Amino acid sequence: MRSIRPLVGRRIATAEFRNLRVLRGGNPDHMAARLAGRRIASVKRYGKFIVATLDDGAFLMIHLGMTGKLLLGGAPGKHTHAILTFDRGMLLYDDSRQFGCIEFHEEFPKRVARLGPEPLEVSYEDFAQAMSRRKTTVKALLLNQTFLRGVGNIYADEALFRAGIHPQALACHIKKDRVRKLYDAVRQVLSEAIEAGGSSISDYVDAEGRSGWFQFSHRVYGRTGEPCPVCGTPIRRVVVTQRSSHFCPVCQRRPGGLRNTRTS
DNA sequence: ATCGGTACCTGCACGC
DNA sequence: TGCGTGCAGGTACCGA
Numbered sequence: 001m002r003s004i005r006p007l008v009g010r011r012i013a014t015a016e017f018r019n020l021r022v023l024r025g026g027n028p029d030h031m032a033a034r035l036a037g038r039r040i041a042s043v044k045r046y047g048k049f050i051v052a053t054l055d056d057g058a059f060l061m062i063h064l065g066m067t068g069k070l071l072l073g074g075a076p077g078k079h080t081h082a083i084l085t086f087d088r089g090m091l092l093y094d095d096s097r098q099f100g101c102i103e104f105h106e107e108f109p110k111r112v113a114r115l116g117p118e119p120l121e122v123s124y125e126d127f128a129q130a131m132s133r134r135k136t137t138v139k140a141l142l143l144n145q146t147f148l149r150g151v152g153n154i155y156a157d158e159a160l161f162r163a164g165i166h167p168q169a170l171a172c173h174i175k176k177d178r179v180r181k182l183y184d185a186v187r188q189v190l191s192e193a194i195e196a197g198g199s200s201i202s203d204y205v206d207a208e209g210r211s212g213w214f215q216f217s218h219r220v221y222g223r224t225g226e227p228c229p230v231c232g233t234p235i236r237r238v239v240v241t242q243r244s245s246h247f248c249p250v251c252q253r254r255p256g257g258l259r260n261t262r263t264s
Numbered sequence: 265a266t267c268g269g270t271a272c273c274t275g276c277a278c279g280c
Numbered sequence: 281t282g283c284g285t286g287c288a289g290g291t292a293c294c295g296a
Contacts, residue, residue, distance in 0.1 A: 048290075154289070244287085
């Protein structure tokens with residue numbers, strides 16, 4: 001984000017789209033024609049979405065999925081799906097797994113409008129009330145972008161660890177003091193991660209090709225079998241709603257009445 | 265309305 | 281060296 005800010009105020013000379021899949025049904029010729037000559041009026045992050053507003057009021061929406069990258073300059077590669085050239089410089093959209101997308105919208109994109117609140121902006125009262133109404137596991141709820149925007153698998157695990165909550169605890173059963181801890185932990189983890197430039201698990205880089213540093217602060221994510229940094233108990237991995245969850249079985253006690261568990 | 269399961273796609277680490 | 285398997289950050293969509 002901080003690396004693509006410099007594009008604000010620049011004029012798009014040409015747009016080229018090489019992969020229809022990441023356009024999610026958008027017409028590449030129409031998009032290219034609509035983008036050419038437009039200036040980027042602003043760029044804003046909404047959870048995991050990036051929305052650029054154009055000078056004519058239209059929007060370019062980008063989601064990086066799991067492997068997406070926005071690169072300022074450099075040579076297009078095998079997985080470069082979009083190339084925007086500017087009056088000065090160039091932006092490449094690169095995504096090997098193609099789970100991300102780049103879309104053009106005349107109106108503010110509905111998917112973004114439907115997102116839940118920003119964790120750093122939501123009040124504790126709203127957060128706690130929303131939690132108390134959900135019967136799903138807290139892990140699934142944290143990953144649900146209509147509940148809270150921007151929390152992914154890594155940061156969900158890290159926040160649950162810091163709050164001392166088992167990933168399979170039911171959201172509505174979590175005690176008030178723990179909910180408060182979770183609220184604080186989510187905000188803390190996200191702001192630390194943003195500050196550190198993100199988590200580079202395999203090949204994540206920002207627009208200047210820099211990797212993040214937050215992976216060195218992961219206390220449980222990807223540390224199956226390693227000692228818990230608090231009590232030394234080996235970190236465990238379970239699958240919750242098809243996603244791996246890492247936790248300390250002592251610091252994050254299993255509540256009763258859980259759904260079936262697979263540990264490794 | 266809400267929930268869980270599945271599909272989408274490529275790359276990598278691993279064991280054989 | 282090469283092949284098969286399982287795993288990976290995310291969301292949309294389906295049926296229950």
